[in-house]
Amino acid sequence: MTTAQQTAQAGVLEKAEGGDLETAVATIINPLEISRIAWEGVVRNKVRSLLTMLGVIIGVGAVIIMIAISAGTEATIAEQIEGLGSNLVFIQASFGRGGAGGGGGDQVTLVYDDIAVVESVGGVAGTTVDQTTSQTVKAGDVTLTDVPLMGTTPDFPEVRDVAVADGRFFNENELERSTKVAILGAALAEQLFGAANPIGQSITVGTTKLAVIGVADEKGIVGNTDFDSLLYVPITLVFDKFLPTQFRQFAGDRVRIIYVQVEPEADMELVIQQIQLKLATSKDVTVDELPFTMQTQQDIIDTEGATTEAFRNLLAWVAGVSLLVGGIGIMNIMLVSVTERTREIGIRQSVGATPNDIRLQFLTEALMLSLVGGLIGVALGVGGSFLFGSTSDMRTVIVPSSIALAFGSAAAVGIFFGFFPANKAAQLDPIEALRHE
Amino acid sequence: MTAIIKTEQLTKIYGMGDIQVAALGGVDVQINEGEFVAVMGPSGSGKSTLMNILGCLDRPTSGHYFLAGQAVSGMDKVQLAVIRNQRIGFIFQSFNLLARTSALRNVMLPLVYKRQGQLSPAEREEKAMAALEAVGLADRAHHDPNELSGGQRQRVAIARALVNDPVLIMADEPTGNLDTKTGNEIMGLLHKLHERGRTIVMVTHEPDIAAQTERSIVLVDGLVAEDGRSQPANAQMMNAK
Structure with a gap:
């Protein structure tokens, strides 16, 4: 310490009174x-x-x-909601309500023919349905069990936003005739054929031989569905060949879900109401008795x-x-x-x-x-x-x-x-x- | 002569319900700059209470206390803390050093709480080192208290008491925990400080320690019973008889 500091300190000590103390008290260390x-x-x-x-x-x-x-x-x-496609309405049979609704023993179910009813509503841009089952699939010496089979309609790629990478999707003609054709999901194609081109090859599904006409682009998992592992076939083929017989007897051409694509400018609520009304009329029940749930993407998001x-x-x-x-x-x-x-x-x-x-x-x-x-x-x-x-x-x-x-x-x-x-x-x-x- | 300590009718009354005990019953003392004073008295005489008040650790119930001319008896806890920091250095019987803290850092402690003219860490270290040198412990600066002997610990405490250049050094039984030889060494150090002009007030119950000071104040029942030149230990013993 320097002498100057010492005297300065001594000075502080000498005059440390009143105000000076207050300053010290107020000083924070x-x-x-x-x-x-x-x-x-x-x-x-x-x-x-x-x-x-x-x-x-x-x-x-x-x-x-x-x-x-x-x-x-x-x-x-x-991402999944984005992947669902745009302006979609999902019509599904709601379990637990269907049985009582009909009254006379006939269950009110969602069937393939309902598509025509839905399509007659104004503002509907397209519809598709699916009915799924699983089958054993063989190609050459590769055998896969429990391959999900997606029976659907030609509108599926557009409505569900699935692109075909190679070849083509089946058309209306093939749908009507239950033509034995198949489109492979990207991962499924890889599993069955490896690097080889699957188009034109044949696969055995269950006991039925199908011709591969297309391969879908990669889409990944949306909702609970892994699109890349699906095998797409005309829904009529599923009804004819792949539903278990005991199930077919009462199920008929029942479908799991109808996807409705609504025109962008149409009023979603109005379209839904009209679909409900028409479906109710065609099935001879009131709208309230209709055992279907109608969900939009927004509902799912909410x-x-x-x-x-x-x-x-x-x-x-x-x-x-x-x-x-x-x-x-x-x-x-x-x-x-x-x-x-x-x-x-x-x-x-x-x-x-x-x-x-x-x-x-x-x-x-x-x-x-x-x-x-x-x-x-x-x-x-x-x-x-x-x-x-x-x-x-x-x-x-x-x-x-x-x-x-x-x-x-x-x-x-x-x-x-x-x-x-x-x-x-x-x-x-x-x-x-x-x-x- | 400047009065470092001046008290007027200092009282301290401890209330325990309805019973009130007067630890100090009106003490008038004046201690001038440069004095080395022993405060004595049997236990319960109020010497600890007086020590606490003079050391600004406690406040009197009534009366006045001027420390270096400054009225401190009416001050609050915060003001008293600042006064202790600026003007008083304590030496305790049990050393009261911070454990697991080096001698140097212990000595620096009062500088840490210095509010006026705050020092930089380097300046603090320099000052603390100088204080340790003054008590002959510079070579032990980086040792923790548990690595030091009792006498060394007390010397660290003395260095700490000196580091802020206080007007008053309060020593409470400084040799009480030490053997005679080490105790004498510590007393020697205190004498040296006294020779250099420090004002020291020391509480002790040992007559031969008190005899080494120049003035003894004897308290009995919270009042000053004796105040005069310290007498040789044997003379004091005879007086007591």
């Missing part, structure tokens, strides 16, 4: 110094600090992973949206609870720490630490515990999300705002739960604290 003291408190008990942080680590990690899973699910759903929202709310609660538990853990350890370090607090007070200095020290320590815990939690959450995404069927999308949210909550938890112990420390009486064993 260097925050860096407080941080350093707090950090020493954290690293002094490494194992204990780590255990204290565990609650926050798990909480923050859980928030990030859960939001990543939820976002992944949403992304998948969004349903899925509500599901994922509920899912996400649940996750938020779970994560929130674990952060709360983490916070209580921090408070608990900080209370222990304050008691354990009463002597230290007394020493600091005796050399001039104000209640505020002590409060800040312990508050910063709690904050550091939660922030370091938060950081580890973020690393764990991001790593865990990647791991989840790559090792399980679940898709995960890491949402940057979830990291901010989790980290911010951890900090808030640290301050909130650190305040009570810090205040307790600040209010200790220096004499009592110094006497503490």
